[in-house]
Amino acid sequence: SWSKHLSALASMVQELVKEKAVEALKKCFASRMEFGTAGLRAAMGPGISCMNDLTIIQTTQGFCCYLEQSFGNLKERGVVIGYDARAHPPSGGSSKRFASLAAAVFISRGVPVHLFSDITPTPFVPFTVSHLGLCAGIMVTASHNPKQDNGYKVYWENGAQIVSPHDKGISKAIEENLEPWPESWNTEEALKSPLLKDPYQDVHTQYFKAIQKHCHHREINKSSQVKIVHTSVHGVGHTFVQSAFKAFDLHPPYAVEEQKDPDPEFPTVKYPNPEEGEGVLTLSFALADKEGASVVLANDPDADRLAIAEKQESGQWRVFSGNELGALLGWWIFHCWRQQNPDTAAVKNLYMLSSTVSSKILRAIALKEGFHFEETLTGFKWMGNRARDLLDQGKTVVFAFEEAIGYMCCSAVLDKDGVSAAAIAGEMVSYLATKNISLSQQLTTIYEEYGYHISKNSYFICHDQDVIRSLFDRLRNYGGQKDSYPTECGRFSISAVRDLTTGYDSNQTDKKAVLPTSRSSQMITFTFSNGGVATMRTSGTEPKIKYYTELCAAPGNSDVTHLKKELDDLVDAIVENFFEPVKNKLQPKPE
Known part of the structure; x- marks a missing residue:
């Protein structure tokens, strides 16, 4: 199967060479995929910027070495690997194939691997990490991405997705282990190894017991x-x-x-x-x-x-x-x-x-009912890790959600499910x-009981990092004033600003943001006097500037038509005042 995959990749490259498709070849071979906190996500195909046998082996070798450094008992505890049903006939890549290669890498180092014998939902991997007390989990999936894509999603021993600094550590270890180890290709031997276990039946039973x-x-x-x-x-x-x-x-x-x-x-x-x-x-x-x-x-x-x-x-x-x-x-x-x-x-x-x-x-709801509500940075990795901290402190975490239709309704899985x-x-x-x-x-x-919350989210497409930078820099030095944010937007007055790129929060006495900040991504939240909240941010995985707006009304204010109009006006004002200077360099969201 390895030679079949290799010849499929080779013929893809030969085809590109024949067509003199320089840009496409550059795209495949110019730079390695970034390993981030979301792991990897890219097209299946040839080259170091795509998902293929070689890049899967390199990634897993790096991850394995990082786990060896992090856990003295990796060989006792082991890892779990799951996969979805993705396959890409032109390159010969598939989730199942990538999962068995990842298993071969770990087995070559004497690490027990719980490799699912069939496709499973992503939540089964974090569930298995917690259920079996493993060091880590890998899910080979590109979720809802287009059909040519695949991904490599990583969970830590706490059952949540990895957060910084693990991504940097794994990335460094990948760079140090690019040469494939002799046994890494040998999926046939690995699949016969006594170190390989199939958790499918046990996890199937235990998962449904847990959600019951x-x-x-x-x-x-x-x-x-x-x-x-x-x-x-x-x-x-x-x-x-x-x-x-x-x-x-x-x-x-x-x-x-x-x-x-x-x-x-x-x-x-x-x-x-x-x-x-x-x-x-x-x-x-x-x-x-x-x-x-x-x-x-x-x-x-x-x-x-x-x-x-x-x-x-x-x-x-x-x-x-x-x-x-x-x-x-x-x-x-x-x-x-x-x-x-x-x-x-x-x-x-x-x-x-x-x-x-x-x-x-x-x-x-929390204010009225007396329980605790916390917000985290964007992404379930943050909610999963925060939920784990709270559970370890003896708290009860019953629900977490993200507007991108992700819901954690059961703490047996510390991820969306x-x-x-x-x-x-x-x-x-x-x-x-x-x-x-x-x-x-x-x-x-x-x-009606807790107050209307009406939201409107959208995005602009932008492939030019300089344009994105200039848009956010302008908001940080508004009206030409250095380190000064806008105090109004059209007819709407701004009551607070939080910038999670720089770590500024006007609501805190020391003006320092409580949530973790990241210089590598743009994110500013404006709170308006009328109960409106607007966040503008860049996407980690797509060439988009996203904006999220919500109008939060007090209980009793049920004039929905007026509230919707007020939110529409607020969004228009944001687009006009904050996006206008670079609007001709942005593409609107396709209808």
Whole structure:
């Protein structure tokens, strides 16, 4: 299989040489993929900037050496490796192949490897790290990226994704171990090694046992007449969501036939990303209409994220935003927790988390109900690590979410998990149906009780780092004044500024930000006097300047039309005042 892969890569290169495709060749061979806190993500193909056998071996050799330095007992504890269903026929690369090469590298150093014998959702890897007390975990997946991409995602012994400085340490170790070790290629020997174990059955049983603890209304679930459609968008989710519904005694969801089996070509969708909303859900809506189902659940291809849509009385489908689902799931999880913990003092130990660019609805619920809310930097790696710290201090962490449809509804997995979230959402839908309440109605009830939180997020595309730098530098030296931020934006007055690139926070007495800062990425948050919050940031994985805005109204202010107009005006003012000087060098988000 190695020679087949090599000849596929060689013929790709020969083709590019024949076509004199200098730029494409440069792209493949000019610079090595950056290993960051999100691990690797790149196209499968030839060269050091792509995912292929060689770069997987080099990465794993570096990671293995870093783990040897970090843990004296790596050979006793071992690692877990999982993979999704991605494959790339032109280059011969696939997630399964990359996972077995990674296993061969560790086994060549005498490290026990728990390699799943079949595809699994991403959350199974962090679950296994915690469940078996391993040193680390690797998941080979590119999640919802286009079909030619793949990725290498790394978890630490605490069951959360790695954060700094591990990325730098691993990166350095990769550079020091570029020469493949003789045994690294030998997947056939590795797959016969007594050091190789298959955790599939055990983890399957234990994972569903762990999430079952979050099932609170078994009787309602059994008798519920609610019909739900589920799509796994050609990814790994189908069998696992079916099992999760079974664990909760829910009727199995109707599966979208054309999308239920893994298919690395993703034939029915332009992008396999349920965040894109309607286009990805067309087949789900058709099946729901046919079966008389009122709710659609959708996972991304590695099943760590969850989208939900509901049929409205008008007959239209409403696709909930990640923030709206955060409000619904946060409310539901607190509602269930409260029923099981009537002792009012226990709430002082309870925590919910969300990232700084996500809705502040959990903060509003926490203020009223008496539990703790914390925000972290963007990315589940931060929420997972913070949740671990809190759990180690004896606190209870029941929920964490990110606006990019990521939900951690169960602390057995310290990462986003679309499988447990699907079952918990299924139970919420069933419970509300017994009271004749739709998800949309419940969301309105939440907003009326805790204050409307209306958000509007978008982005501009920009490939030029100098343009991005000049845009953010202008905000830091506004009106030509050095180290001075804007105090207004059009008719809106700015009451606070937090800059997590430089570490400035006007709300703190010493003006120093509490959250970790990073010089390598741009991120500024403005708070407005009218209850608006806007964050502008660069993306770590895409050529985008993203902006996130939210208007947080006080409970009792339910003039939604006025609030929406106010937020639209605020977004227009931000685009006009903060983006305008470089607007001609930016591409708007494609419709």
